Amino acid sequence: MRCCSTFASLIVLAVTVMLLLTGCVQMRNAVSPTPAEAPENKPVVIGEAVCATKIKGTGKQTGRIDLNGDGVVDTVRFTCREEAGNFTLYVNDALIIGEGENLYGYCKVVDIDTSDSLKEISVGEAGGSGDSATAFYYYDGERIIAMGKIQGSGSGDVLKIDGSGVVTAKTRGKTLHTWFYPAFYKLSEDHLLERIPQEMYEMNHKVRVIKEFELQKSRTDPETAVVLQPGEEAVILASDDKEWCLVQNSKGVRGWFAYEKYDTIKGTKLRVRDVFEGLCYAD
Ligand SMILES: [Ca+2]
Ligand SMILES: [Ca+2]
Secondary structure (H helix, E strand, O other): OHHHHHHHHHHHHHHHHHHHHHHHHHHHOOEOOOOOOOOOOEEEEOOOOHHHOEEEOEOOEEEEEOOOOOOOOEEEEEEEEOOOOEEEEEEOOEEEEEEOOOEEEEEEEEOOEOOOOOOEEEEEEOOOOOOOEEEEEEEOOOOEEEEEEEEOOOOOOOEEEOOEOEEEEEEEOOOOOOOEEEEEEEEOOOOOEEEOOOOOEEEEEEEEEOOOEEEEOOOOOOOEEEEEOOOOEEEEEEEOOOOEEEEEEOOOOEEEEEEEOOOEEOOOOOEHHHHEEOOOOOO
């Protein structure tokens, strides 16, 4: 008997968990009634300077703009709980919940591609240790759809949205040292953000050679291009952030070297920092 009742309890528990999960899933992409914390409806005029318009996360402002290009003005609202690291974005009767670390507390209407009829909403965060990020959303007339979160936030060279259809985001390199490069995103057929593959990433970092070091002619030609001499200035022009670096010496001669793991020069026990001085190691 005890066994049966334990079994029954387990079933009840399982069903409850399933219901809760279903509820959560629905909540994330549901068409909801007017949100409980009814706004005071202070309208934010979203005019021509679309990208400059912030909608604060107090829930008390309402942005009014046609997001999906159907000629009907849509109502945007945003509630942000910076400490809890979450927010809710409302468009008309739809809502979506998102998360972020050190959220800025507002969302913005942006226009990634001025040649299509959609406008997007961005939600930025400062991140944990300077790794800022921005999440993007669009409204399809019924639902709010998450387009992806990418590195970088703000404006200028950190996150450039100029209406061209390509978003440029300052992105952190994973190998060699602390460096950032511009990564590019375009809109996919489903209007999601899609990284444009790049063979090499721009670094342009000045270093000083501290150990004699040979560079090869190309990634496929191991012949010597130049031997760097101690004391010489050089520039690490680019890297694929994985295996190859392109370096230019003080006389403008270019050559390549391969590395593995984080920064071990391939085929040696040397690290890149044993050859070059002036690399950056920030948290
Ligand atoms: Ca509309
Ligand atoms: Ca557009």
